[in-house]
Amino acid sequence: MKLQGAITMIASIIISLTGCSNTKSSSTTDAAAEQSKPEPRVAFSADSAYRFVEAQCEFGPRVPNTEAHRLCGDYLLAQLQGYCNAVTEQRVDLRAYDGTLLKARNFVAEFYPDKPKRILLLAHWDCRPWADSDADEAKHHQPVMGANDGASGVGVALEIARLLAANEPNVGVDILLTDAEDWGDREGDSEDSWALGTRRWAANPHREGYVYPGSGILLDMVGDANAKFLKEYFSYQSDAKTLATLWALAAQLGHADRFVNDFGGAITDDHVEIIAAGIPCIDIIDQRKDTPTGFCPQWHTTDDTMSHISPATLAAVGETLSAYIFGMK
Ligand code: AHN
Numbered sequence: 001m002k003l004q005g006a007i008t009m010i011a012s013i014i015i016s017l018t019g020c021s022n023t024k025s026s027s028t029t030d031a032a033a034e035q036s037k038p039e040p041r042v043a044f045s046a047d048s049a050y051r052f053v054e055a056q057c058e059f060g061p062r063v064p065n066t067e068a069h070r071l072c073g074d075y076l077l078a079q080l081q082g083y084c085n086a087v088t089e090q091r092v093d094l095r096a097y098d099g100t101l102l103k104a105r106n107f108v109a110e111f112y113p114d115k116p117k118r119i120l121l122l123a124h125w126d127c128r129p130w131a132d133s134d135a136d137e138a139k140h141h142q143p144v145m146g147a148n149d150g151a152s153g154v155g156v157a158l159e160i161a162r163l164l165a166a167n168e169p170n171v172g173v174d175i176l177l178t179d180a181e182d183w184g185d186r187e188g189d190s191e192d193s194w195a196l197g198t199r200r201w202a203a204n205p206h207r208e209g210y211v212y213p214g215s216g217i218l219l220d221m222v223g224d225a226n227a228k229f230l231k232e233y234f235s236y237q238s239d240a241k242t243l244a245t246l247w248a249l250a251a252q253l254g255h256a257d258r259f260v261n262d263f264g265g266a267i268t269d270d271h272v273e274i275i276a277a278g279i280p281c282i283d284i285i286d287q288r289k290d291t292p293t294g295f296c297p298q299w300h301t302t303d304d305t306m307s308h309i310s311p312a313t314l315a316a317v318g319e320t321l322s323a324y325i326f327g328m329k
């Protein structure tokens with residue numbers, strides 16, 4: 001464990017300074033905004049988030065150890081560096097359940113790291129190598145494009161990064177784009193084959209002296225047009241207060257149709273690894289009660305493409321999240 005930690009540290013490419021860039025971006029607020037909605041202090045752009053999702057998909061499926069994955073990783077790193085001057089790339093070799101050695105890359109952008117109160121915002125950026133929930137079995141060995149499963153959470157996180165570069169909240173925000181979430185074993189039903197990138201980061205953070213944030217929010221599958229964000233079980237166990245606050249904020253902002261006031265199942269996802277490291281964490285994840293998988297119909301199929309991504313869903317998540325972050329005391 002000690003040796004592994006040291007290797008991880010050495011393997012970390014650290015581009016670390018303090019503070020973050022403060023480039024101003026123009027943001028307009030609609031004067032005729034609905035009266036019932038609180039005027040947002042910081043305007044989340046769903047169009048910008050959508051572009052971030054699309055840009056990832058343009059590389060193709062970002063399956064670890066592929067060229068699309070390598071190029072998209074470079075793109076994500078460059079985007080974060082454009083918004084923050086405390087960005088670290090953590091390169092790690094991870095052994096998947098099937099024996100494959102995954103050349104994984106976690107990216108961390110620390111915004112306002114000197115603020116005593118800090119939160120973690122994370123999303124996985126890798127794509128599943130197999131569309132093994134596809135109705136057509138012939139497609140089970142094709143990769144998933146992951147417009148929703150992967151790119152959507154990252155797209156919202158990048159838009160939040162853009163906002164953080166131009167607006168200083170009262171809290172520090174660490175954005176973690178995590179790798180190797182989706183190479184998990186569904187046949188063997190082994191829980192610990194998922195979320196490998198997050199598990200490694202949680203056990204061996206990206207830099208020496210890093211202090212864990214007080215709480216975390218995971219974004220997973222936050223882009224589908226018909227998304228239903230049900231309150232996920234482990235999230236409720238871990239941080240019922242933040243869950244309640246976010247769902248209440250969403251309702252205030254007019255997004256109760258997507259942030260449904262109901263409970264979903266228990267999902268093995270990146271947040272479980274964050275919670276295991278002692279950080280309370282919730283998962284904003286699209287869950288369905290009317291599909292066989294419990295997720296959207298495109299989940300782990302070749303149909304998880306941009307055609308199902310909706311700016312309105314990205315807006316619901318992004319507006320709620322930015323109201324939360326920029327409203328924190
Ligand atoms: C399981 O299917 C065990 N967990 C879902 C985690 C996941 C996969 N999120 C996106 N893709």
Ligand code: ZN
Nearest residue numbers: 128149182300
């Ligand atoms: Zn997945």
